[in-house]
Amino acid sequence: MAYRLFEGKDHASSYLKYRISPSDHLIQKVLDFLEKRKGGPYELAVDVGCGSGQGTVLLAKHFSSVVGTDISPAQLELALQHAKEPNVTYRQSVAEELALADSSVDLMTSMSSFHWFDRPRFLKEAHRVLKPRGCLALLNYTIEMELSYADCSSQALNDACKEFYEALKPYRSPHLGANSIELYREAYNSIPYPDKEWQECVWVKRPMPLSSYMGFVESFSSYQRLLREDPLKAARLSQDIRQKLMSIMRVTSEDTEVLVAVKYFYLLACKPDEV
Template sequence: MTYRLFEDKKHASSYWKYRIAPSDHLIQEVLDFLEKQKGRLFELAVDVGCGSGQGTLLLAKHFVSVVGMDVSPAQLDMALQHAKEPNITYRQCVAEELPFADSSVDLITAMSAFHWFDRPHFLQEAHRVLKPHGCLALLNYTIDMELSYADCCSQTLNQVCKEFYAALQPYRSAHLGPSSIELYREAYESIPYPVKEWQECVWVKRPMPLSSYMGLVESFSSYQTLLRDDPQKATRLSQDICQRFLSVMKVTSVETEVLVAVKYFYLLACKPQGA
């Protein structure tokens, strides 16, 4: 069964504000893989576990129709507020019961969501609804992001990052195990399709205010678990980490822009003809 997280309205709002979507380069890697397998006519894409819809929006200009799906009404409400493209629709649905006919979908994506699904059942369902030569794309990024700032020692800055992540590690869901990348690698190995790709390390750099980096980390399930269990401890941790960043950077404003390096990994697989 899909794990139900990120469902209250405040967290959904934070998710939209701070969560990052895959870069244009990563989306293009998915589209190039799909085009190589089935040609250029892209009719239907389904973004499963779409959250507040940042990734769904990236698919809209490439497909006749895009459907974003999530279990959380609050997340879908947030997605609908920002869905201006007429070819996007959203539906509340669990990942393991996709409301599509057999062999009807060109592309299924899950962007930073697959690790929360009942993975074997979702993969079976994805196989059912994909067209022959349709593709599955599972993308995610790791928590160990790195910061850089002009005239500042990156090693010192990233030591603070590491301590932030280490403080959140005890609150990581047992469902994810020690590293979610292992869950994706296991899925890659289990998919019997002859045409598939596994990419373990793609660094994407994004400029953002320090406040947005803090908001991004605070949107993660581990921080949200700490916030639920001990709000004062969570607030103290954020304040302490933020002040240490400002001290290392020798600035006073949390709106100071930093460069955040995010490490992505992804799995691409093509359903063969006759499968």
């Protein structure tokens, strides 16, 4: 079965505000893989589990048409409110049953959502809709981010971050296992395409206010579950970590900018020419 999360309006708003999109470098890795296998021009890209569209829009300038799909009306409502690219559209759809023609898609992406799908069914659906030589790109990042700040102990900062992550582990979905990277590695091994690529460690560094880092972690499903089950405990945890980080940084404002390193991994696969 697929898992339905991130659907409430408050969570969707938090997702839009704090979730990061893949870097230009990562998107270029995907496009380079596609270019070497298929070559342009490209007609259609589909971003499955698109959420509020942060990653979807990054494809707009490379394709005649881009479609973002998601199961959540609240997420799609926000995507539509912020839609600016005329060639990007959004549809409500489950990941495993896409209203797309056979062999019609040049590139299918899923950015930080594949782990929630019925993975075998989704991979069969991806095979159905991809053109021969069309490509599948599954990207995600781990929750274990690393912070740095000038004139400050990175060890102390990241010990506080690890305390945050450890406190959230009991609220992590059992579906994800100890680390969602294993679900992607399993998918990589199960895809029968001979032409595929696996990369499990790409660090992307982004400056952001400390408040945005906190909001980012709080947008994860584990924190949201804690928030639903025990709002006071969630609030105390968040406030304790904020205060520890500001104390280590010797600052008084959570608007202070920190450098956040995010660890990405990805799977790329090219559908063979059909015989």
